[in-house]
Amino acid sequence: MDQAETGSGDRLTGPETWVDQHGDCLFRYALVRLRDETIAEEIVQETFLAALKSYSAFDGKSSERTWLTGILKHKIIDYFRRRSRQVTFDSLDGLPAESSDLFQQSGEWVDHFDFDRGPIDWGANPARIFENNQFQESLQRCIMHLPDRLSAVFTLREMEELSSDDVCKVLSISTTNLWVMLHRARAQLRKCIEYNWFRKMPG
């Protein structure tokens, strides 16, 4: 931690100490967004190298960790932009629709939520649960199960908190498809979390 406190200008130790100090943290940040260890490692390495190049611009006002995370954020968005030039994100082909087993299949109330399988009450204050490590692991597992295109859209909108317009630009997708993809990603995650967490909680 000492190096982080020394501020701008004179470095006491080489930048390779960043790897031990911040590597795991940046790696986890990248992994939950990119969902692939090799790609996450590459992007973290790119981040360190970019940081080294622009070290003179680091003013020491924020912590080294925050500064590096900021660079990583840009690298992740760049990665998605590059990726959208290789594969098309602007298609709904093969993407699962909201699962129909949550809805009544027949009868007067067809296509309304099924009484047994529809959404349940998550309680008055789920925010307390979000800090829980096990909950976060469940959530990460659910995100890992999203199809690639849905995950990309969801990650940029909800984790990187880009505006809807910017998500469309980065991934070269139409707004119509953006709404459909966000809906499907959220629907799948909602169901996954409800079934793997809230319906399993005792009481």
Added chain:
Amino acid sequence: MFSDLIAKLKLQAIFWLARRLPVCREVTPWMSERLDQPLPLGREIKLRLHFLVCDFCRYYQNQLLALRNAVQTMSNSTQEPDPTDQPRLSADARERMKNALKDQDR
């Protein structure tokens, strides 16, 4: 007796309204879109009326908001990992990065 009648009438009113509103399956995409931009007024009104008679969709909308908060809490945590079994950089990757940094620092 009288309160039974009121309860029955109330149920009938709910059914009456529910039959005239879009089904849950139709409004779930609206509930998602609503997190990102205001809905056209007609849809907004239909959705609010739907909420009046449908607990499921009220839960659903709250859950989407909760999910958004949960994801932000999870994804922005840059704290040191507590348990040792968190994903970590492999020794190989560490070595590679240190070497790359040394090379470029020369």
